[in-house]
Amino acid sequence: MAIINQATKELQVKIVYYGPAMGGKTTNLVQVHDHVQTAAGNKGKLVSLATSSDRTLFFDFLPIEAMTIRGFKTKFQLYTVPGQVIYNTTRQLVLRGVDGIVFVADSQFEKMPENVESFQNLMDNLQSLKLNLHDIPYVLQYNKRDLPNVAPMEYMEFLLNNREVQVPSFSATAHRCEGVFETLNMITRLLLHKFINQSVPQYA
């Protein structure tokens, strides 16, 4: 749930990167952190709570301040969840208060069952928080497109984007920063659309 602070004129929004283990969620945040163009001091530190082998243990966290909307400073808080199956409770905690989701899928053929399982896990965890995926803006990112054994985009769309309402999806090679900003800008766009529609119901 985004926070609007009328006193400090701030709008704070939480975006969570979700997906199977080793799919590139943390890499997305690292690339945003390394390459985002911001005014001095508007980019926070990238905090990673990781294991000794660099696997996300709790979450990664990156606060960024973006453009001002009608006098309100917009602060985006980007989180990742740990992808490994055993950390499900942690994923539920990180999803609390989520405003938008980026699902980072691994494009390698052999990872398709993990992608599907992780997506189902996302829906289950949202349900446990009394949230519904249909009410939350989300986008899909098909990562690791540079690898030789990737599944065709159409197949991934069939597996992961085959609902009543199709959502935007992006091919990406996160470690080269390809598709990273396109994905982030799209989820931002969907989020703001959502807020606008909520704000002015007479035009909805």
Place this chain on the structure above:
Amino acid sequence: MATLPQISEEDIQKLDETLREFNASADATVSLIIDKGGFLITHQGDSEEFDLTTIAALASGAFMANQTIAGLVSETTFNSTYQQGENQSLFVTNVDDHCLLVVIFKSDTGVGVVKYYAATAIKRIARQLKIAKKRAPDESLDLSMLNVADTQYFFRKKEKEPGGKKRP
């Protein structure tokens, strides 16, 4: 998704006043009101040396992890956490369903004092948040003037730096 909550200037003034009084009574360095999702709502005190945005995100995560552990051991009274340090200590306590009070204080200040004054402060904070919610439960910010077509470039990638450092 719930509609955007409105925290008015009046609410923040009242919350800040509560925090200021609390800091003075408990000798706290800085105190924060945060959302359980990790957002910083407001803070008072000497905060220059602290990255409060990150502290808010981590404190909420740690507190919620403890709450989950409480559930696993069938305990319902894990309402606060305390971390004692050599120079600074940290106390986090539940305010209501949505918020937490985070207190950073010098380690030579007794945690008992902090806990004692926090008990009064959280009641006042909870009361103010209840008033805010009652005042406008569904009201939200009007962002209708925003041209969302522009958000395609909301976050821009930096131009390539010649000889820029590479990550391993």
